[in-house]
Amino acid sequence: xxxxxxxxxxETIRKKIDSxxxxxxDAIDSENTLCKExxxxxxxxxxxxxxxxxxxxxxxxxxxxxxxxxxxLTKYTLYYDEMTNSINIVDKTRLLEVNIIMPDxxxxxxxxxxxxxxxxxIKRLFYTDxxxxxxxxxxxxxxxxxxxxxxxxxxATFSEMIAKTTAAFAIKKELMIYAEVPSExxxxxxxxxxxxxxxxxxxxxxxxxxxxxxxxxTYYRGDYIKLYGTSQ
Amino acid sequence: xxxxxxxxxxETIRKKIDSxxxxxxDAIDSENTLCKExxxxxxxxxxxxxxxxxxxxxxxxxxxxxxxxxxxLTKYTLYYDEMTNSINIVDKTRLLEVNIIMPDxxxxxxxxxxxxxxxxxIKRLFYTDxxxxxxxxxxxxxxxxxxxxxxxxxxATFSEMIAKTTAAFAIKKELMIYAEVPSExxxxxxxxxxxxxxxxxxxxxxxxxxxxxxxxxTYYRGDYIKLYGTSQ
DNA sequence: CAGTGGTCTAGACCACAGC
DNA sequence: CTGTGGTCTAGACCACTGC
Numbered sequence: 370x371x372x373x374x375x376x377x378x379x380e381t382i383r384k385k386i387d388s389x390x391x392x393x394x395d396a397i398d399s400e401n402t403l404c405k406e407x408x409x410x411x412x413x414x415x416x417x418x419x420x421x422x423x424x425x426x427x428x429x430x431x432x433x434x435x436x437x438x439x440x441x442l443t444k445y446t447l448y449y450d451e452m453t454n455s456i457n458i459v460d461k462t463r464l465l466e467v468n469i470i471m472p473d474x475x476x477x478x479x480x481x482x483x484x485x486x487x488x489x490x491i492k493r494l495f496y497t498d499x500x501x502x503x504x505x506x507x508x509x510x511x512x513x514x515x516x517x518x519x520x521x522x523x524x525a526t527f528s529e530m531i532a533k534t535t536a537a538f539a540i541k542k543e544l545m546i547y548a549e550v551p552s553e554x555x556x557x558x559x560x561x562x563x564x565x566x567x568x569x570x571x572x573x574x575x576x577x578x579x580x581x582x583x584x585x586x587t588y589y590r591g592d593y594i595k596l597y598g599t600s601q
Numbered sequence: 602x603x604x605x606x607x608x609x610x611x612e613t614i615r616k617k618i619d620s621x622x623x624x625x626x627d628a629i630d631s632e633n634t635l636c637k638e639x640x641x642x643x644x645x646x647x648x649x650x651x652x653x654x655x656x657x658x659x660x661x662x663x664x665x666x667x668x669x670x671x672x673x674l675t676k677y678t679l680y681y682d683e684m685t686n687s688i689n690i691v692d693k694t695r696l697l698e699v700n701i702i703m704p705d706x707x708x709x710x711x712x713x714x715x716x717x718x719x720x721x722x723i724k725r726l727f728y729t730d731x732x733x734x735x736x737x738x739x740x741x742x743x744x745x746x747x748x749x750x751x752x753x754x755x756x757a758t759f760s761e762m763i764a765k766t767t768a769a770f771a772i773k774k775e776l777m778i779y780a781e782v783p784s785e786x787x788x789x790x791x792x793x794x795x796x797x798x799x800x801x802x803x804x805x806x807x808x809x810x811x812x813x814x815x816x817x818x819t820y821y822r823g824d825y826i827k828l829y830g831t832s833q
Numbered sequence: 834c835a836g837t838g839g840t841c842t843a844g845a846c847c848a849c850a851g852c
Numbered sequence: 853c854t855g856t857g858g859t860c861t862a863g864a865c866c867a868c869t870g871c
Contacts, residue, residue, distance in 0.1 A: 373859060387770050387809065399837065410861045412644070415838085423655065426770065431838045432868035442760035443682040445776050447830055450675040528674035538619050538658065544677050544830035548780035548800040548823040566798025566823065568780040577619065591780040591798065598679055598776035605840060631856065642842045647857085663857045664849035837869070843862100850856070 374409050378417030386426055386437055397427060397435040425601075445598035449544060449570065451505060451526050451587050452495065454594050459503070461496035464523045465558075469511060476508060479573065480581045487511035491522055494558055495587075502593040504558050504567075509583040527585040531574050541579070545571040546596065555588050566591040606641050610649030618658055618669055625671040629659060632667070657833075677830035681776060681802065683737060683758055683819050684727065686826050691735070693728035696755045697790075701743060708740060711805065712813045719743035723754055726790055727819075734825040736790050736799075741815040759817040763806050773811070777803040778828065787820050798823040 385391045398406065403414045418435055421427045429435045452459040468490045477484045489511050495503040507527060522530070531540060551559065551567045559567070572585040617623045630638065635646045650667055653659045661667045684691040700722045709716045720740050727735040739759060754762070763772060783791065783799045791799070804817040 375859085401837085410863090412862090413860060416859085418838095419651075429838060430869085432836085432870085434837060434869095440770050440772075442758075442764075442772075442774070443680045443685075445679045445681055445774070447677045447679050447776070448675045449677055449830075453675075526674075532674075538672050540672075540674075540832075542674070542677070542832040544679070544828075546778060546800075546828040546830070547826065548798040548821075550796050550798060550823075564782050564796050566780040566782060568778075568800075589780075591782075594779065596776075596778040598681075598778070600772075600774040607840085633855085642844090644843090645841060648840085650857095661857060662850085664851085664855085666850095666856060834871080835869100836871105838867090840864100840866075842864075845859100845861075847859075848857090850854100852853080852855105 374407065374413050375417035375420065378403065378407055378409075378414060379420050382417070382421060383424075383426060391437050393437050393439040395437045397437070399434055442600075445600055447544075447596060447598035449572075449596060450528075451503070451570070451572075451585070454596065457497040457502060457593055459495040459497055461499075462524055463494040463496065465492040465494060467491050467522060472508070476584065479584050480508065480510065482510065482581075493523070497593065500593075501559050502590050504555050504588045505585070506587075507583060507585045510581075527572050527574065527583065531582055540582075541575045541577060543573040543575065545569075545573075548591070549588075551588065559588070559590050561590065568594050568596075570596075606639065606645050607649035607652065610635065610639055610641075610646060611652050614649070614653060615656075615658060623669050625669050627669045629667040629669070674832075677832055679776075679828060679830035681804075681828060682760075683735070683802070683804075683817070686828065689729040689734060689825055691727040691729055693731075694756055695726040695728065697724040697726060699723050699754065704740070708816065711816050712740065712742065714742065714813075725755070729825065732825075733791050734822050736787050736820045737817070738819075739815060739817045742813075759804050759806065759815065763814055772814075773807045773809060775805040775807065777801075777805075780823070781820075783820060791820070791822050793822065800826050800828075802828075 382397065400411055400414050400418070404411050407414065418427065418429070422429065425440060426438060427435050428438045469487050470490050472480065472482065472484055472486070472488050474484065476488065480488065489509045491507040493505045494501050495505060507530065509530065528540070547569050548566050549569050551561055555567060567588040568591055570587045570589070573581060574583045575581050614629065632643055632646050632650070636643050639646065650659065650661070654661065657672060658670060659667050660670045701719050702722050704712060704714065704716055704718070704720045706716065708720065712720065721743050723739040725737045726733050727737060739762065741762065760772070779801050780798050781801050783793055787799060799820040800823055802819045802821070805813060806815045807813050
C-alpha cells in the first residue's frame with residue numbers, strides 16, 4: 370500500500386485533463402464505470418474524484434455526473450505579513466506614537482463605528498539593516514481594559530495584536546494594494562528626498578461575522594518591497 | 602437528509618476551535634471516540650474531519666491523532682487579470698507594436714532561454730473611458746508557425762494568449778507586484794505629466810514542469826488601480 | 834423509469850506512535 | 853501490545869436528472 374489506489378485514479382484523470390484529452394465541460398466516466406475500469410469500490414473512486422475537485426479540476430452535478438472544470442486563471446495565492454517580504458525582513462521597529470483618538474469620517478466608515486467611539490492609533494517605523502523601509506499605522510477598536518503595553522505593541526504584527534483579544538481562527542482579513550506619492554510626513558520618516566513612490570498595503574481585520582476589528586496601513590519605500598503571488 | 606451528519610460534526614468542532622475551547626496544538630477526540638459521541642460510522646466522522654482539514658482547521662498525524670492547526674495568518678487569495686480590477690475595467694486596447702526580438706540578459710534569464718532564441722514582444726495600451734490607464738508588455742517564446750494575428754493578440758489577456766497553444770490546466774503562474782517611478786516612455790503613453798507612480802504587475806507563466814512560457818509586465822497609473830485580496 | 838451523484842454503514846487490514 | 857489514523861470493501865438508501 371505504498372501508493373494508494375485513489376492516487377492512481379487521480380493521476381490517470383489529471384493526465385487526461387492536462388493533456389487536453391478531456392476539455393472543460395467534458396463529462397468524466399460515471400463513478401460506477403470508473404469502479405469497473407479500476408476494479409475498485411465506489412468509495413475509492415469517490416475519494417479520487419474528491420481530490421480532483423479540491424484541486425479545481427472537476428466539479429459534480431448530482432444526478433448528472435462529474436465534469437471538467439474551466440480553470441480559474443485569475444486566482445493567486447499571496448503570502449503577506451507586514452514585517453516579512455521576499456526582498457527584506459524587518460529587523461527593527463520604532464514606536465512613534467500611540468494615541469486614543471476619535472475617528473474621522475473615512476476611518477469611522479472603514480471600521481463601521483460611530484465617530485464618537487474611541488480608536489487606538491499606533492504609528493511605527495520598520496527598519497531593515499538600519500534603514501527605515503516602511504511607515505505603519507494601525508487603528509484598533511478600543512475596548513475598556515485593553516492592554517496597551519509598549520512591549521506588546523512594538524514588535525507585533527497586526528494579526529498578533531488582534532489575536533491577543535480574539536481567537537485567531539475567528540478572523541477574516543482583507544488586503545488592498547496600491548501605489549502612491551508619499552506625503553511629506555512619510556517622506557520625512559522614510560528618508561525620501563527624491564521622486565520615489567510608496568507601495569501601500571491596507572489590511573482590514575474582520576470577525577467571522579464581518580464586523581471590522583481593525584485597520585492597518587503600511588507604506589513601503591517603493592525600492593524596498595516586492596509582493597509575490599502564485600497560482601494554486 | 603437535509604443536513605448531512607458530517608456537517609454537524611464539522612460545525613460542532615469548528616465552534617470549539619473558533620471559541621478558543623480548543624487551541625492550536627490541542628488534540629481532537631479520536632475518530633473512534635467521535636463515532637461513539639455522534640453515534641455514526643467512522644467514515645462519516647472522517648468525512649467531517651476531512652472538511653475541517655481542508656478548511657485549515659486541523660491536521661492529522663498517522664498513529665497519533667488529529668490536532669488543531671495554527672492558522673496561517675499570512676495567506677491571502679487575490680484575483681488578478683490585467684484587464685479587470687476592482688476600480689476599473691479595461692474597455693479598449695491599442696496595439697502599439699509586435700516584434701520578434703532577441704532577449705536581453707534579464708529577459709533571457711527570466712524565460713530561461715538562450716539569448717539567441719526568438720521572443721515575441723507585444724506592447725499594448727489599455728484604456729478605460731477613453732483614458733490610457735496601463736502600458737502592457739508581453740514576451741512569449743516564439744514557436745514556428747505561431748499565429749501572430751492582430752485580432753487575436755489585441756484583446757487577449759496573458760492567459761488567453763498562452764491557452765491558444767497549451768491546455769489551460771497545464772499552466773502555473775507567478776505574480777510580482779511593486780511600485781515604480783515611470784520611465785519617460787510610459788509617462789508619455791499614460792499621459793503622466795506630474796509626479797505619479799505606476800503600480801507594476803509582472804506575470805510569469807510556467808508549464809507544469811516549471812518551464813517559463815512567457816512574461817508579462819503591466820504598468821498601471823497609480824491612481825487607476827487597487828488590488829484586493831482576502832484571507833481564505 | 835434507469836442512471837447519476839450524495840450520504841452512510843459495519844466491517845476489514847495496514848502502518849505507525851507510544852508504552 | 854493497544855490505540856491511532858489511512859485505506860478499502862460491498863453493500864444500502866436517498867434525491868436528483870433526463871428520457
